Amino acid sequence: MVDAGPYPGTGASDTAVLEALFTQGPLGLFLLDEHLRVRRYDTSARGLRGIAAERVIGRTLGEFGSGLDTTKLAALAQETLRTGRPLLRHTLKGPATRSDEDVTVSVSIFHVDDAADGQPGVLMAVEDVTEREAARARLELLSDTYRTVGTTLDAMTTARELASVLVPALADAVAVHLLDAVLRGDPHRAGRVDAGEPLRRAAFLKGTSTHAGERDVIDGQGTVDERGTILETLSLATPFTRSLEDATPRLVSRLDADGVWPPELSEHARALAAAGVHSLMAVPLVVSDAVLGVVTLYRSGQPQPYTQQDLDLAIQVASRAALGIDHASSYARERNTAMALQRHLLPSRTPELTTVETAHLYLPVSAGGDWFDVIELSGARVGLVVGDVVGHGIEVAAMMGRLRTALRTLAELDLEPDELLTHLDEIAARLASENADADASDQHDGTPARGRVATCAYAVYDPVKRRLTLASAGHPAPLLVSPEGEVATVEVDVGPALGTAHGTYETATYGLDDGAVLCLYTDGLLAGSDEAAHTLRRVLTHQDRALSETADAIAYALADEQAEDDAVLLLARARGLSDDQAVHWDLPSDPSVVAAARALAGRQLAAWGLEAITFETELIISELVTNAIRYGEGPVSLRLIRDRHLTCEVTDGSNTSPHMRRAHDTEEGGRGLYLVMSMSYRWGTRYAARGKTVWSQQSLPSRTE
Numbered sequence: 001m002v003d004a005g006p007y008p009g010t011g012a013s014d015t016a017v018l019e020a021l022f023t024q025g026p027l028g029l030f031l032l033d034e035h036l037r038v039r040r041y042d043t044s045a046r047g048l049r050g051i052a053a054e055r056v057i058g059r060t061l062g063e064f065g066s067g068l069d070t071t072k073l074a075a076l077a078q079e080t081l082r083t084g085r086p087l088l089r090h091t092l093k094g095p096a097t098r099s100d101e102d103v104t105v106s107v108s109i110f111h112v113d114d115a116a117d118g119q120p121g122v123l124m125a126v127e128d129v130t131e132r133e134a135a136r137a138r139l140e141l142l143s144d145t146y147r148t149v150g151t152t153l154d155a156m157t158t159a160r161e162l163a164s165v166l167v168p169a170l171a172d173a174v175a176v177h178l179l180d181a182v183l184r185g186d187p188h189r190a191g192r193v194d195a196g197e198p199l200r201r202a203a204f205l206k207g208t209s210t211h212a213g214e215r216d217v218i219d220g221q222g223t224v225d226e227r228g229t230i231l232e233t234l235s236l237a238t239p240f241t242r243s244l245e246d247a248t249p250r251l252v253s254r255l256d257a258d259g260v261w262p263p264e265l266s267e268h269a270r271a272l273a274a275a276g277v278h279s280l281m282a283v284p285l286v287v288s289d290a291v292l293g294v295v296t297l298y299r300s301g302q303p304q305p306y307t308q309q310d311l312d313l314a315i316q317v318a319s320r321a322a323l324g325i326d327h328a329s330s331y332a333r334e335r336n337t338a339m340a341l342q343r344h345l346l347p348s349r350t351p352e353l354t355t356v357e358t359a360h361l362y363l364p365v366s367a368g369g370d371w372f373d374v375i376e377l378s379g380a381r382v383g384l385v386v387g388d389v390v391g392h393g394i395e396v397a398a399m400m401g402r403l404r405t406a407l408r409t410l411a412e413l414d415l416e417p418d419e420l421l422t423h424l425d426e427i428a429a430r431l432a433s434e435n436a437d438a439d440a441s442d443q444h445d446g447t448p449a450r451g452r453v454a455t456c457a458y459a460v461y462d463p464v465k466r467r468l469t470l471a472s473a474g475h476p477a478p479l480l481v482s483p484e485g486e487v488a489t490v491e492v493d494v495g496p497a498l499g500t501a502h503g504t505y506e507t508a509t510y511g512l513d514d515g516a517v518l519c520l521y522t523d524g525l526l527a528g529s530d531e532a533a534h535t536l537r538r539v540l541t542h543q544d545r546a547l548s549e550t551a552d553a554i555a556y557a558l559a560d561e562q563a564e565d566d567a568v569l570l571l572a573r574a575r576g577l578s579d580d581q582a583v584h585w586d587l588p589s590d591p592s593v594v595a596a597a598r599a600l601a602g603r604q605l606a607a608w609g610l611e612a613i614t615f616e617t618e619l620i621i622s623e624l625v626t627n628a629i630r631y632g633e634g635p636v637s638l639r640l641i642r643d644r645h646l647t648c649e650v651t652d653g654s655n656t657s658p659h660m661r662r663a664h665d666t667e668e669g670g671r672g673l674y675l676v677m678s679m680s681y682r683w684g685t686r687y688a689a690r691g692k693t694v695w696s697q698q699s700l701p702s703r704t705e
Contacts (some may be wrong), residue, residue, distance in 0.1 A: 028126040031112070034119055036060050036077055073107065077122050080109040091129070102304060104133040138313050141169050145317045150324020153331040155183055159202035162295060162321040166205075170314060171297035173206035173277075177240070178285070178293035182325065185332030188290035193244040199293065207301065238268055239282040240294050247291050249315055250282040253305040276300035283314045285322035292325050338367030338394040345401035350374040354575065354644055355463035356382050359547035361555050361569035363524070366392045368566035369400035369454065370522045375411045378686055378695045380463050380577060380643045383411045386475070386520035386570050387456035390497075395435065402431055403454055403498070414686035417458045417471035418505040421495065425473065428453040429501035453499025457520055461512065464641065466576040468510045468518065473498050476523050483515035485541040490518075512574040515543065517550075520572075524565035525558060532558055547571045582641045587625065589634035589652075597625045597638050601648070608642050612701045616679045617648060620696045623676050624650035627694070631656060645681060646698045653691040 031040040037058050061070040061077075072092065080087055087109040093102055106127045113120050149161045159176040166174045177199040182188070239250035239261060252261050255273050263270040272280070279299040285292040295318050299306060342364070350358045351374055358374050369389025377383050385407060389400045406427045410420045432453050457478060459470035470478070470490065474497030478490040495505035512518075519540060526532040539553045551571060558567075583604055587593045598618040605614045621638065628636045632652030641647040676683055680696040687693075 028128075030061075030124040030126070031121060032061075032077060032124060033121045034081060036074055036081075036122075039121065073124075076107070077109055077124060080111050081120060081122050084111045086110045091133070093133075102130070103128065104130045137169070141165065141313065142316060144169075145320050149317075149321050150327065153328045155325045155328040155332070156202050158321060158324040158328055159293075160205075161324075162317070163203040163205035166295075166297060166314075166317065168207040170310065170317075171207075171299060172301045173298040174204070175201065175296045175298075176203040176293065177296075178202045178325065179291070182292045182329045183332070185329055185334075185336050187333070188287070188292070188326070188329070190289040192246065193291045197244070202293070238266070239280065240296055243282040243284045243294050244291055247284045247286050247289070249284065249311055251306055251308065251311045252280045252282075253307065255279060272298070278303075279305040281306050281311055281314050283311070283318040285318055285325060287322050287326040292322055292329070295321070334394060335367050338392070338397045339364055341394060342367055342369075342371075342397040342400065345397065345404060346371055347373060351376055353382060355380055355577065356384075356461060356575060357547050357573040358384075359551040359571045361525075361551045361567070363555065363559055363563070363567040365524070365563050365566050367394075367397060368392045368524070369396040370524065370566040370568040371400050371404050372520070372568050372570045373404060373408065374570070374572075375408055377411065377460065378414055378682075378684060378697065379639075379647060379649060379693075380582075380641050382461045382463075382572070384459045384461065384518065384520060384570060384572050385411075385456065386522060386568055387454055387498075388475070388522040388524070388568070389454040399431060399435075399453070403428060403456075407456070407458070411458075412684070414684065416507060417460060417469055418507045420458055421456065421471050421473045421498070421505045422503060424456065425496070425498045425503040426501055428498035432499050453497065455497050455522075459518060459520070461518070461572065461574060463575065463577045463643075464582045466512050466514075466574070468512050468574075469507050470510075471495070471505045471507045473503060473505060476521065476526075478521075479519040479537070479540060480510065481517040481519065481540050481543065483513055483543060485543045487537045487540050512576070514574060514576050516574045517543070517547070518572045518574070520570040522566070522568045524563065524567035525554075525569055527560070527563060527565065547573055577641070577643060581643065582639065584637060584639045587636045587638055589629050589636050591626070591629055593629070593636075594622055594625050597621050600638070601640060604640055605646075610642070610646065610701065613646065613698055616698065617646065620648055620676050620679055620698075621650070623673065624648065624694050624696065627673075628652040633691075642700075644700070646700055647695055648698075649693050649695040651691060651693040655687060655690075655692055657685055657692070 027042075029040070029042045030038055033039055037060055038056050041056055061073050076087055076090060079085075087107070090107045090109075091104060092107060093104045106129045108125045108127075110123045110125075111120065112123050144165050145162075149165055150158050151161065152158065155178060159178060163174040163176055179193065180198045180200050183200055183202070239252055242248075243250050252259055255261065255263065255269060255278050257264060261269050263273040277298045277300045281297045282294055283297070284294050295314075297306070297314060346362065350360060353374075353376065356374075360372055362370070362372070369387075369391065371385075371387050371389075373383070373385040375383035375385065385404075387400070387403065387407070389396050389403065403424065407420070407424055410423050415423070454473075455475040456473045457470065457475040458472075459468055459478070461468050470492060472478075472492050472494045474494060477492065477494070479487055480490050481487050490508065490510070492508035493506040496503040517540065519536075521536075526536065535557050536554060539550065539557055542550065542553070545553070551569060554569060585597070585600055587597060598621055601617055601621050602614055605611060605617060610617075625636065625638065628650050629652075632654035634653055637651045639647075639649040639651070641649070676696055679698070681699045682697040683695060685692055685694050
């Protein structure tokens, strides 16, 4: 202990106590007078070792200060001197004797009075807590990392979170580069990463202490592509590329001539040094021996260089970030696969029909189960479908494909919309049960769960009768736009969603004028927003546009980058057939009427200019009318429809289905339906509440198409 002289009023025991405190205690002690000049001090205090006593005694803290903010210390001491209130454990940080090292101290200040002359003073206790604060800062950084990095399944967001947690806690600037394959969601490849492997600058963040031009030099050369990120190939033989090649971190504690990467030997290092960088670390982002990218930490404003302890901390932070990026990449891979599957299962184009003009809009977001379809039915009718499978992912896309296939099959059986949805509900329930059986976690007491699998709206437009029939299974109500542009909600009883296995559905029937537009959509288009619903109605009022332009306008108005669900829109503008495109005759149930039916058909084909297919058509009509009279029930009717194809329909009152079989060589009959099939483009049977219609569809001669 250094003493300015005898301290009046102290006995031997007091002196012994002071001697112990000033020489054996863990704290640095300073006894200051009312002018904040040092009266006594502990010579073992950090920063004062080896300093002569005359440079300390009688001087203020600012005259021999150890690099801490002595102005702040003096102000704190003056406050205690003035008020008499002690200051306990106040933390200060500043450079120590060496300029490249910071020291953190905890300062406590107490008011004291000189017993002899009554002059006040203060006792200042200084504790070196540098290591403790450093450990606390490391723990806080790791805590922030686990709390904030990897919060989303997006690799770019995770990279930005990583940069944010490192600046300024551990770096003045941070750059995160990820392999382009990782962002695409490609399968990871273990082993080395070549220096020429394309990377994307996923994140860059600099603190306030970095130089203005630093960003331009620390990331190398790159170009911005259509994704808005920098596509780069880092320079050869740098700490960054070396880390990528062998998945080992690199520490460049000093970026100078004495370091492992001297600026005079590397243009990149020279540019970094010129920008103010004096120390850096390159830490690869590694998961299961696969390198995903590299994070580079730079120091320019903070004077102390990086140490091995800093590198160990950066490795822990990077490990956590790499796990989040790996999860994001896996999600991107599954999402890309699901979206590719979904696109493959959706129709590549809708059929070009004369009875309806259609346009569709598909806005993929998260590989959901939204789908649409336009199905050409018998009798020039058209089936219009929009559906939405609950959930996202590959399984949902596969479920969507199976439901769409099932619906097309049911539609081509010419089922009414309510009957079709009833069958589709049963199919959806069975598919859900199969999925539940495949995944034991979805089972409850051994019973596969059944529930809401999908929603669907199915409509059939008949251009001959100019009539629309539709049914809904838990789906948003369609909109109907009149030729004048008035928008109304289609009133239909909405049945349960598909998958309950006991759904019952009702149909609604509307007459459609030529030019009316039916608008079917999934709930992702509006996302429950009243404003979006109003916008959709406003855009639909413009009936002077082609439907493709209307679909574009809706996309421009409603597409949302923040949307969480896919969206599908299907527009269909009605075009009814004219009176001379469909003819109908009621026939007596008598075999002699077959010849009359052929004659009627022949005259009509001549009127339509279709003499080239008269023979085949008369033969088809003969077989269909004969079967209706022989095996069916009256009344019997014949209808011809000329559209893109020629359709012949024979209706009778029986529900007995015609059965085609292969006749043996010795049999005289049994070849009628085979002849119908061989001369038809398509053929089939359509059932009504009472009776059935057997129809045949023929291609028109090319000159009339």
